[in-house]
Amino acid sequence: MVDETRESVHARWVRVTHWILSASVLTLAFSGFVILMAHPRLYWGDAGNDLTPALIELPISRNFRHGGWADRTSISENDPGVISASRTFDTFNQNGWGRSLHFFAAWGLVLVGSVYLIAGILGGHFQAHLRPRLRELSPPLVWRDLVDHWSPKGRPAPRGPNYGLLQKCAYSAVVFLAAPLAVLTGLTMSPRVSAAFPFLLRVFDGAQSARTLHFAAFLVLLLFAIVHVVMVIRSGFRRQIRAMTFGE
Amino acid sequence: MKKLITRRTAIVAGLASAGGLLLTRYPKNLPPTYGNLLRMGDNLTYSAHRALLPGQPLVKEYRSSDITSFPAIGTTNPGTYENPLVAAEYRELQKGGFQDWELSVEGSVAKPRTFSIAELKQFPSRTQITRHTCEEGWNAIAQWTGVPLSTVLDATGILPSARFVMYYACDDWLDSIDMLDALHPQTILAYGMNGRDLSVPHGAPLRIRVETQLGAKSIKYLNRIVVLDEFDDGGKRGAIQNGWAWDMGI
Numbered sequence: 001m002v003d004e005t006r007e008s009v010h011a012r013w014v015r016v017t018h019w020i021l022s023a024s025v026l027t028l029a030f031s032g033f034v035i036l037m038a039h040p041r042l043y044w045g046d047a048g049n050d051l052t053p054a055l056i057e058l059p060i061s062r063n064f065r066h067g068g069w070a071d072r073t074s075i076s077e078n079d080p081g082v083i084s085a086s087r088t089f090d091t092f093n094q095n096g097w098g099r100s101l102h103f104f105a106a107w108g109l110v111l112v113g114s115v116y117l118i119a120g121i122l123g124g125h126f127q128a129h130l131r132p133r134l135r136e137l138s139p140p141l142v143w144r145d146l147v148d149h150w151s152p153k154g155r156p157a158p159r160g161p162n163y164g165l166l167q168k169c170a171y172s173a174v175v176f177l178a179a180p181l182a183v184l185t186g187l188t189m190s191p192r193v194s195a196a197f198p199f200l201l202r203v204f205d206g207a208q209s210a211r212t213l214h215f216a217a218f219l220v221l222l223l224f225a226i227v228h229v230v231m232v233i234r235s236g237f238r239r240q241i242r243a244m245t246f247g248e
Numbered sequence: 249m250k251k252l253i254t255r256r257t258a259i260v261a262g263l264a265s266a267g268g269l270l271l272t273r274y275p276k277n278l279p280p281t282y283g284n285l286l287r288m289g290d291n292l293t294y295s296a297h298r299a300l301l302p303g304q305p306l307v308k309e310y311r312s313s314d315i316t317s318f319p320a321i322g323t324t325n326p327g328t329y330e331n332p333l334v335a336a337e338y339r340e341l342q343k344g345g346f347q348d349w350e351l352s353v354e355g356s357v358a359k360p361r362t363f364s365i366a367e368l369k370q371f372p373s374r375t376q377i378t379r380h381t382c383e384e385g386w387n388a389i390a391q392w393t394g395v396p397l398s399t400v401l402d403a404t405g406i407l408p409s410a411r412f413v414m415y416y417a418c419d420d421w422l423d424s425i426d427m428l429d430a431l432h433p434q435t436i437l438a439y440g441m442n443g444r445d446l447s448v449p450h451g452a453p454l455r456i457r458v459e460t461q462l463g464a465k466s467i468k469y470l471n472r473i474v475v476l477d478e479f480d481d482g483g484k485r486g487a488i489q490n491g492w493a494w495d496m497g498i
Contacts, residue, residue, distance in 0.1 A: 086320045099498075191381050192498065207387060
């Protein structure tokens with residue numbers, strides 16, 4: 001069990017996997033953004049493209065709200081609204097290296113992430129450090145932790161794994177919700193994987209919904225990363241980096 | 249004590265999954281990487297698909313009411329292609345209703361030969377409503393009618409040494425797939441779309457549909473198929489030398 005009286009340090013396997021996973025997620029975010037720039041429109045359902053309405057259009061590349069479609073023709077006997085048109089303009093597309101880099105980093109996330117999950121479950125790390133206790137979730141304690149995070153002279157954050165309540169909630173949400181959602185929605189976009197596991201398309205309500213949820217998972221992870229780094233800086237950047245790198 | 253068990257368990261689990269990946273159904277013919285780290289990652293993904301996924305599961309097929317609008321990109325009319333010889337020949341064939349269009353099937357087959365569109369239409373056809381996933385991020389649902397590639401390969405007597413199928417279009421596109429995808433029941437040579445003959449923007453008179461991979465594999469204006477014993481990267485026109493992953497099952 002964890003010794004509450006002594007300040008414990010990050011285990012070596014936590015430190016190693018933390019940095020490999022950080023590098024993987026950063027690379028995934030960067031390459032994912034490049035891929036999104038090739039078609040910065042999001043949809044809900046099975047299918048969506050430039051000739052169908054978008055759920056969200058992101059102004060992030062010259063492919064945003066592009067015109068340049070010629071020879072519109074109806075391609076359905078039943079529905080004249082179902083059309084085809086020929087694209088007449090040059091698009092931004094860096095998906096050759098973009099997607100290969102995305103998958104290279106995804107292997108880092110999945111392989112090292114699996115090691116982290118197995119070690120965390122079997123070694124008791126999740127049970128001891130990440131799981132918020134029921135008694136901790138009382139409103140006064142949650143309120144106190146929130147105030148501590150906002151106040152300029154809050155409690156000094158631990159540099160080991162004896163995390164505070166909000167830390168436990170944030171880390172658990174990333175490890176058990178956001179990261180698995182990103183991996184599963186990513187797999188759902190794959191024609192070969194979704195053929196082998198058709199339930200993925202049902203769970204996420206279609207391939208384009210999975211793509212939109214993949215982007216949502218990215219936003220959650222991005223928000224987490226920003227808050228995480230801000231908190232690391234506020235609680236002593238050098239001290240925390242040394243703790244997560246050398247286990248001091 | 250607890251820490252030791254954790255580390256050992258992690259290492260054993262890692263080695264077991266790596267071993268399972270490498271030893272069971274690891275493809276024997278992998279595309280060249282030319283020392284490129286990204287191509288090595290592509291090969292890892294392809295190998296994992298072939299080692300861990302079941303052989304030829306069918307992709308989801310939709311109802312006709314699910315059919316959507318469908319952008320045409322890339323070459324949308326070979327009659328205006330930059331190579332004037334290709335453009336003139338295509339226009340000539342189009343004038344004749346593509347009656348003289350020929351698909352040649354050669355390489356590791358017992359009886360290399362050519363097929364006209366009319367001859368392809370004499371084979372038992374397959375109609376499927378599937379999702380076309382563009383590598384850019386969009387997708388579209390359409391109904392395709394054609395002859396399974398496996399039927400055409402059977403008719404020419406595919407040799408047991410065959411490992412890949414390379415295919416060529418009149419507009420200089422080429423690509424290849426492994427035998428598992430080539431003989432997949434939904435891999436068809438399509439001459440019809442949404443109940444009509446294939447239109448020029450969508451590949452008239454013949455395109456391949458590789459439903460288990462991204463749409464870039466389903467090239468249009470198909471006129472040549474070569475069955476290969478060894479992997480061929482397609483040279484300067486192939487995916488790999490242009491910095492793209494060869495396998496797009498993703």
